[in-house]
Amino acid sequence: MASQKRKKSLFTWMLVLGCLAVRNTQAAHHSHDFHFTAIGTARSLLNLIVISSVDDVQLCYYNKQNQQVVMKAAWMYQALGANEIEQKHKKLISLEKSFHWAFKNLIKNETNGEKNHTLQVFVDCELDKDIQVSSQFQFALDGEDFCQMDEQLGRWVAMKPEAKRFKPLWDSALWNRLVKHYIQEDCIDIMKKILQYSSMRENVPPDVTVSRHDAPDGRVTLFCRASGFYPRSIMLHWERDGAPGVWGQESSSGTLPNGNATFYLQIILELPPSDPGTGYVCVVEHSELQTPATFPVPGKPSMERPWVTVLSIMAVIILALSCVGAFITWKKRKTAALQQKNVGEQQAFCILFMANSPLRHAANHQ
Incomplete structure (x- = not known):
């Protein structure tokens, strides 16, 4: 009997732990995106800004001016580790050369070699319950879509006529291998490391x-x-x-x-x-x-009738006026009584003064 109870208790605990494990592994939908913004001319790369975000929360930032990877939260250094961050730092510095090459080839036919241009790259990957569900790789030049990777078609699509001359590069096995490697290593794997680190953000109900x-x-x-x-x-x-x-x-x-x-x-x-x-x-x-x-949804708020509101205001005004009137009447009465008292005191003083006056004594003597 005792053995059966122990087995039942063990089964209950295993069931509870199993439910907790399932809940912990059933992660919700997550996304990791990179925004690359490069400014340059046909001759030089002026600046490169890289922003990385997970679930729309900015995590790290890179700027060509100081060539430093800045983590927005201190725990990110622990989540990725010093070696991982150093490797990403070297990749970003090396990436500056790639953007410089891109500017030279994108606008090589331009007569004004000193004109500034903006090249943007957007990379995004999404997970649902730890399974990759989609990824994006898009290019834009001077604010207009240039080309993008179409997952459904399995190939790159030119958004502008000028982009078609890069088709041999996009169709090459080396380019596609580099893109897939980047999405897996820098987007998917990094996001998984971040999400596994409990200090990122505890789950909170709405x-x-x-x-x-x-x-x-x-x-x-x-x-x-x-x-x-x-x-x-x-x-x-x-x-x-x-x-x-x-x-x-x-x-x-x-x-x-x-x-x-x-x-x-x-x-x-x-x-x-x-x-x-x-x-x-x-x-x-x-x-x-x-x-x-x-x-x-709460019910319709009750509306007081206008005449009730008017009467309430009038009652308050009448009460206030009554209080003011009572105070004025009391003040007048008090002032009148004080004046009457002063007059009586003055009369008494005059009578007393006249009774003791030297003139009166002189008249009586005569």
Whole structure:
């Protein structure tokens, strides 16, 4: 019997640990992106700025002017290690030569060799439950799309006619091998190391507020705001009477970062004039919520009748005037009594003075 109890207890603990392990390994959607911005001429590279972000949180920064890799958080040095950071530093310095070569070949036919140009490269990779789901590699020259890698087609696509002359380079096995290696090593592998480091950001459930605005013309607008949550992936939608649907004009702010490495999202539903806005709830789905959470829309705020408000104001005014009038009356009475008292004292003084006056004594003597 005791043995069966121990087995049952062991099975329970194994089940609990298994659930915790599953929850920890079921990471939400994550993205890692690099922004390269190079400024140069046909003769020289003037500047190169590189910004790396995970889940829209900026992690590190590189500038050609000082050739230093700056980590935005101290724990990043521990997450990547000194050797890894030094290797990335050397790669970035070497990358300056690649951008210099790119400027010379992109604008080599330009007559004005001193004219400044801007070359931008955007690299992005995404993970869902530790599985790579997509990646992007795009080039832009002077603010216009130049070329990009099309994952579905499995080849590079020229966005401008000038880009077609680089087709032999893009189709080469060496170029494609370098691109795949960069995405795997510098984008995917680095992101995994960062996400495994617990100090990056603890998972936080969203703080949800739901409100409504009733316009004078009768239109009702509903607001659902989720803030302070991490990781970034979240779903918000409206339901009425327990069923999803579309009842008006919907809009969204998009998931945006906060200053503390968390995120916020707001969705808005503008209802038609005939809809009183009752029975609506905002449904929130996030990895830190065990089940989808529902947040009901508050009812229409009660409006006091105008005459009640007017009477209340009048009562306050009358009470204030009564208090002022009572004070003035009391002040007048007190002033009058004081004046009467002073007159009596003056009369008494005069009578006493006349009774003891030397003139009176002289008249009596005569």
